[in-house]
Amino acid sequence: MELAENLQRHRTNGFSNTEALVVRRGAPFQITVQLKGRPFDPRTDSVRIKVTLGRLYAVMPVTFSGRNPSSRWNAYIDPNNLDFQRLSIFVSSPASASVGRYKFQLYVSSQDGQRSAVVGDFTMLCNPWCSDDAVYIPFEDQREEYVLSDSGLLFMGTPLNLIARPWSFDLYEPGVLEACLDLLKVSPQHIKNKRKDYMNRANPVYISRVVSAMINSEDDRGVLKGNWTDDFKQGVSPSRWTGSGDILRLWAKSGYSPVKYGQCWVFAAVMCTVMRVLGIPCRVITNFNSAHDTNGNLVIEEYYSETGQKLNRSQDSIWNFHVWVECWMRRTDLGQDMDGWQVLDPTPQQRSGGVFCCGPAPVKGIRNQRTDLIYDIPFVYSSVNADVHTIILSGQDHVVGFSKDTEKVGSLICTKAVGYPRMQNITGDYKYLKSTIPKQNMNDNVIISTGSFYLSASTSKGVTVFLTLTKSPVAGEPIVFLVKVMNKQKRPKMMNIHLNAQAKEYNHSPSETFWEKHGAIQLAPMEEHILPAQYEEVVGDDLINLAVVLEDIATRERVLASEEFNISSPELIIQVAEENSMVSNKEFAATVTFTNPFSHPVSGILTVAGAGLIAGTNQASQTITLIPNMAGVKMLQASLSLLDTNITIRGFKMISINSI
Missing domain, CATH: 3.90.260.10 (Transglutaminase-like)
Incomplete structure (x- = not known):
């Protein structure tokens, strides 16, 4: 079945650890038939090949011409290798062949009768390299x-x-x-x-x-x-x-x-x-x-x-x-x-x-x-x-505040960039993008990206409130944020202010409040007021819903700004000895380093995995032995699950493995 050559030709050499040949449809694969006794005589002898998938099958005569329709199965003897004792045959499947595990059978007919042999199995995959295949991608x-x-x-x-x-x-x-x-x-x-x-x-x-x-x-x-x-x-x-x-x-x-x-x-x-x-x-x-x-x-x-x-x-x-x-x-x-x-x-x-x-x-x-x-x-x-x-609902479930946001949902749609370990923004593939910073219409909530800052703004007839995180939240550090209030009218205002933080899972509403703060502020006509605030009940892997509600005591008008943000955990650092000279089937060493940012000691279980670098997933010490089994760019990843918490700290490193 010429495994090595076919796997290379069909870009399936990663599957070399499987028993059967793995090929892609719409492209020929090569087999070699060794004939015992006399050589093949094209005048009196013929060869047919049968491929079977369940009860579906195709039977094809082996010809001397490779110019056969690509829409059906065909087979031909390699014109560059006419050794009639050892036939080199190319078998070509249509670009619309079904995916699955096929059986392969060979029939040789001569004047003495017919002989058959089950050669074995092969697996057929789709072929993005073949322009006739429905999954063809041109780059x-x-x-x-x-x-x-x-x-x-x-x-x-x-x-x-x-x-x-x-x-x-x-x-x-x-x-x-x-x-x-x-x-x-x-x-x-x-x-x-x-x-x-x-x-x-x-x-x-x-x-x-x-x-x-x-x-x-x-x-x-x-x-x-x-x-x-x-x-x-x-x-x-x-x-x-x-x-x-x-x-x-x-x-x-x-x-x-x-x-x-x-x-x-x-x-x-x-x-x-x-x-x-x-x-x-x-x-x-x-x-x-x-x-x-x-x-x-x-x-x-x-x-x-x-x-x-x-x-x-x-x-x-x-x-x-x-x-x-x-x-x-x-x-x-x-x-x-x-x-x-x-x-x-x-x-x-x-x-x-x-x-x-x-x-x-x-x-x-x-x-x-x-x-x-x-x-x-x-x-x-x-x-x-x-x-x-x-x-915003009152205690009697009356609506006392309302705002509309047309930007929040689907605000970022992304995937991994081609060839690089970074994010690619594909939001524009899904929707016609509006301006980066939308106009602040009446009663509109606005989410604005300002570098590493978070900014949620809400406005009403009388007041505008901004909720700003001054830096990306990190585990082990307090959350620091600002509430900026602007009086838009030419009369003083007395405002009640309510701050509320709730932890949440990514897929449903927040749990009970774990931090809150209440107070009142006096605003002069057209005054802008900034309130610094912070809280310290921070755990890695948390998502937080932070909200501020302002209430005009005189008019009972309320305005809300809110932001949901996540707490970044620290990263594990992975280093590989002789990183630039790594080759397959040779042993190398890697080390994993963790710097504890918390104010208390921590302990946990370190797990290391790397397809093509180490076998399976291993619990490990800080030093790991790598034995790459194939060339290419591979990922080594490590995760540290801290005991007594739900925090998992991760790190990864991309490693290039050269052929020997």
């Missing part, structure tokens, strides 16, 4: 990133304080390819009608919908069980996973029982692994301030008390961030103007066609509000475009 650097790269970054936190979390996609780790093929095999579509499923696997739209549903376990024997509570005793906390390989192997080893537990970034990262393994270009996307609009009116209502406490009064919600994937494919079902990146969301939120999956929704369709097209464009459109109505 080599993008193919390297979105198909071949086995590591990446997932972005979390808030738009003004991004956390770049390392993730190992583990494409080439033992058992991962097999688990990805098993995922197709145990899907409801395959179990219901194997022949139809095998035929449909020619289409990346079909494959992507099957995978989107199979990553979660709501309707099937899917890979992951979601859990958005604080109780992970029956499994692993989603924040503890460092890569897809452990999850996929555990799922396959358990007989396809769902792995506990996942949240949105885990669902998306595992789906990215499966799609890249199957040959479909894929990248992980983060939508900051992602709307979950339950009634479809493109409005999210957020409620606050008179003293600035955020209330849980609505079925709608805004997640600080939500993570999905995009896959690149042609949309022959929708027309070529919908080709390109397609949103797929494996996190179970609502049913699509009766199943918990989402997409593929063309990004171009989302941008142009083509809600008439399949699949799930209205749902994704609302996630990035809904308006936010902020309502």
Whole structure:
């Protein structure tokens, strides 16, 4: 089966640890047939090849001409190597061949009769290098990133304080390819009608919908069980996973029982692994301030008390961030103007066609509000475009303040940049961008990025209030912020002021108030007043909702400014000895350093992982031994889980491995 040469030609040499040949459709692969006895005689002898996928099969005669239609299977003898004792044969599949594990059979006919031999198996993947393939992507650097790269970054936190979390996609780790093929095999579509499923696997739209549903376990024997509570005793906390390989192997080893537990970034990262393994270009996307609009009116209502406490009064919600994937494919079902990146969301939120999956929704369709097209464009459109109505309620639930924000939802949509460990802003792909700093209309909340500062502003007829964080919040340091109040009228004002801080999870409303402060200020006509404030109950990995409510004592008019922000944890520093001279299959040493920023001693468990650098995930001391098993750019990542807290401190380093 000429494994080494074929793996190199098909850019599948990362899968060299699997037993069967792995090839990409639409490109020829080479086999060599050794004939015993006499040489092959083209006048009296013939060779046929049969490939089988389930009950689907193709039989092709081996010819002497390589000029055969690319739309069907064909085979030909290498014209540059006419050794009739040892036949060199190229087998070419159509660019629309179905993805899966094929059986390969050879028939040799002569005047003496016919002989056959089962040569073995091979795995067929999609081919983004083939212009006739529906997943063809025309740029080599993008193919390297979105198909071949086995590591990446997932972005979390808030738009003004991004956390770049390392993730190992583990494409080439033992058992991962097999688990990805098993995922197709145990899907409801395959179990219901194997022949139809095998035929449909020619289409990346079909494959992507099957995978989107199979990553979660709501309707099937899917890979992951979601859990958005604080109780992970029956499994692993989603924040503890460092890569897809452990999850996929555990799922396959358990007989396809769902792995506990996942949240949105885990669902998306595992789906990215499966799609890249199957040959479909894929990248992980983060939508900051992602709307979950339950009634479809493109409005999210957020409620606050008179003293600035955020209330849980609505079925709608805004997640600080939500993570999905995009896959690149042609949309022959929708027309070529919908080709390109397609949103797929494996996190179970609502049913699509009766199943918990989402997409593929063309990004171009989302941008142009083509809600008439399949699949799930209205749902994704609302996630990035809904308006936010902020309502202040009195103790009797009367509305005493109102503001509208058209900028908050989908304020930043991003992914990892091609070839570099940094963020790429793709918000403009999803929506027509307004001015960077919107006009401050009456009663509009405005979120403005000013370097490392946070600024939330709200205005009414009589007063404007600004809530400003003076620097990015860091674990172990107090949160310092300013409240600036401007009297816009030519009469003095007496104002009550209420400050409120609540901790929250990224995907739901805040918990009870943990810090508050109340007071009153006197404002002269047209006066501007600045109040410095700070609090120190800060823990790493926290998200905080901070709000200020001003009340004009004379008019009872109220105005609110609020900001949600995350606390940055310190980073682990990774250093590698002889970093610039690393080659495969040679031993190297790396060290991990942690500087404690807290005012008290801490202890924890250090975990190190690196696909292609070390085997599996290891608990480690500060010094780690690396043995790279293949050339290329690899990620070494480390995480320190502090005991008695929910804090995990992380670090990563990209390492270039040279061939020997």
